[in-house]
Amino acid sequence: MLVDHNGQPFPSRTSDLQDEQTAALGGIASRWPEHPSRGLTPQRLVEITDAAERGEIAAQHELFADMEEKDGHIATELGKRKLALLGLEWQLEPPPNASAAETKLAEEVAEWLDNLDMEDILFDMADALGHGFAALEMPWDTTGKVWLPKKLEHRPQSWFQFTTNELRLRSDSNHEGEALRPFSWIVHKHKSRSGITPRVGLHRALVWPFVFKNYSVRDLAEFLEIYGLPMRLGKYPPGATEKEKATLLRAVASIGHSAAGIIPDGMEIEFQAAANGTHEPFAWMVEWAERTESKIILGGTLTTQADGKSSTNALGKVHDEVRKDLRNADAKQLARTVTAQLVWPMVQLNKPGITPDRCPRFRFNLTEAESLEQFANSLPKLAQGGMRIPVSWAHERLQIPMAGKDEPILMPSKLTPPAPVESLRYRVALKAESGEVLPTDQVAVDKAGDGLDGNAIEDAAAKMLAPVIEALKQGASPEQAQDMLAELFDQMPEQDMTELLARVIFVADLWGRISG
Incomplete structure (x- = not known):
């Protein structure tokens, strides 16, 4: 038996799935809003909020709609929080340890979602930020053999009531309201704090x-x-x-x-x-x-003009991080609702037999792109230090997609390693034998390469640093050795080291000329 996310069974008639439930309740849509913000007094406000806690939420949500319409600051700040969600990329992920069939199903459902106007759907669902909940009516239709929502319409919160904390449509013929049809609604409940639904929206504060x-x-x-x-x-x-x-x-x-x-x-x-x-x-x-409105909606004031006198760049960055935390929390709540109330019904109607734990998951990409320069410097060093870093993790952190099997990829340039001295002599000899004009005399090349090994350089360095090494053997502290190094610098026998370095530079320059 097909059931929705609340365990309610599939409608007994297919027409119930295809028709709008609110179409049969014309009295709701024809009712004009009362705009309780007109002449609002503190006493009247208390009456409205108390009635909402008893389930009569129409006046409260009509007031909330007036607030967004009349208060430009609330509209702007709440708009920032809603639009931050629309700027996120989303994807449909298969369940953990997915089989090939489950991966294919996730790709297929992602194509179904692409046929919907997900930007408008997510924006309408984000209306729950202020009101505490947002309801979208979802009639279905078939495209070939595939059941898909033909449209999703946002319904005003004043069309509903709560009965024992269950959301129902208001009805003139039933004071307890009409139960929402299974598979026909998306009801996103956004919790800004704990409590019953009429009290958890931002507009209550x-x-x-x-x-x-x-x-x-x-x-x-x-x-x-x-x-x-x-x-x-x-x-x-x-x-x-x-x-x-x-x-x-x-x-x-x-x-x-x-x-x-x-x-x-x-x-x-x-x-x-x-x-x-x-x-x-x-x-x-x-x-x-x-300022209070900004704190309630965005968690701070320094990302708006409301507190320009005390704003600093550092504090502004801190408040911007708070906004990212709020955005991520909003996105996670929204993704759970989309998975349970949109993706799951799609799977149930088109691929019956899938259990909830193997259903594809709707996810927002909340990963922040890291500094490419910082990673380019640190990852090679960490890898050389023995850390086993998954390639997929690096791609995820840098938001660089993994290349396909036959897809061309960027390749690092091949650096020619420094040639050994013997190889240098051999190549010079070959060029001389072929009759080419050499950039320098063969004898000079031979002499330049003589003695350019690690032992010669170590011996020269030890000879130059002998006074300091002797002082350390006699018990001098590192600070004393450093002072001694400065005093003895002019007296150090650096001739051998200077000659060796000059010969290395000469050979390197010669190799560059020949290789060019």
């Missing part, structure tokens, strides 16, 4: 800074409107009629904006200095709210 920020922005607008203009004071003479007073009042009210007006003769308007208020408390409150 963001809602209070959102409210305080909106109060501050409103108060700042009122301050600028009232205290940004001078006080206008109208004076009317004794005995003025009500009509004259009303005319003066209209002139006083409009002169601040139109900078023009008329009043009856004998009346006057005086401009008083504005009150000594300041916008700084309101601006500080807005900045506090945005």
Whole structure:
């Protein structure tokens, strides 16, 4: 029997798999959002969040949608976190110790996923970051003999309710809601903290800074409107009629904006200095709210402009590493859902008999490309030191793909090793015998090569360093030997070593000329 990731059996009718469940519940789609952010007060906010904990989540998620729409800072910071997921490469991996058939199945399912718009699917699933969950309806269709989702549609969270922590579609005919059909939904639940689903989304923590920020922005607008203009004071003479007073009042009210007006003769308007208020408390409150929003969403403030005064390059890098940790954690949660609720149903419908532990796994590539220069310097030394480093590991760390069996590969240039002196003499002799003009005399070559062996160089070095070696034998410390080396440098018999080095350079130059 075919079952989905929750153990629910295959629908009894194939049409249930092909049709959209929400199409039969037209009352949901026709309901207009109530936008609870309008006139939102702290008391109303408490009522909304308390109702969500009892399973009535519609108002809470309509409020969350308003927050992303109205608060540009929340929209931008949350967008960074969502788009970071879309920038990752993904692949479908066979299970551990996969057989040839399992590897082939993983490749086949990867082709099925390529036929879907995975970028849009992943973006819609990432909506769970703020709301705590995201639901995508998934009707199926057959392409030849292969069952594939024909589309995946994001459904607003306000279309759902929780009954005993089970997500259900709201229904006008059933107060407990309609159970979600197996194989027809992807429900990604993102946990930013432990708890029941209505409380785990980021927006539960963001809602209070959102409210305080909106109060501050409103108060700042009122301050600028009232205290940004001078006080206008109208004076009317004794005995003025009500009509004259009303005319003066209209002139006083409009002169601040139109900078023009008329009043009856004998009346006057005086401009008083504005009150000594300041916008700084309101601006500080807005900045506090945005810093808090950045911390909640991205784990810090130094990757945004919200805390520019205290930002440093080093701290910015630390906060950027925190963002990578969040991205990786988000990606792992997302990959588990795709494997269980998209890949597994595909395998079940098209390749029945596969057990969950042998199902291909959806994975994001979270490996950071290492410094090529750093690895080029360190890997040869580590290998020479005896470390057994798998080639596949090096390719993975550097994000360099392994070449195929018949695929051309880059090859290291073949370096010609230094030729022995005898080989040098032999090649010079051959060139002389052939009648070529030699770059130097054969005798000079023979003499240059005489004595160029390891023993001669060691003897010359020992003779030159004899005073220092003797001092070390007499018990001198390394520091004393170093000082002595500096004092005796001019007195050291370096002639033998100098002559040997000159001859080595001469032979090397000669070999280069002949080889060229």
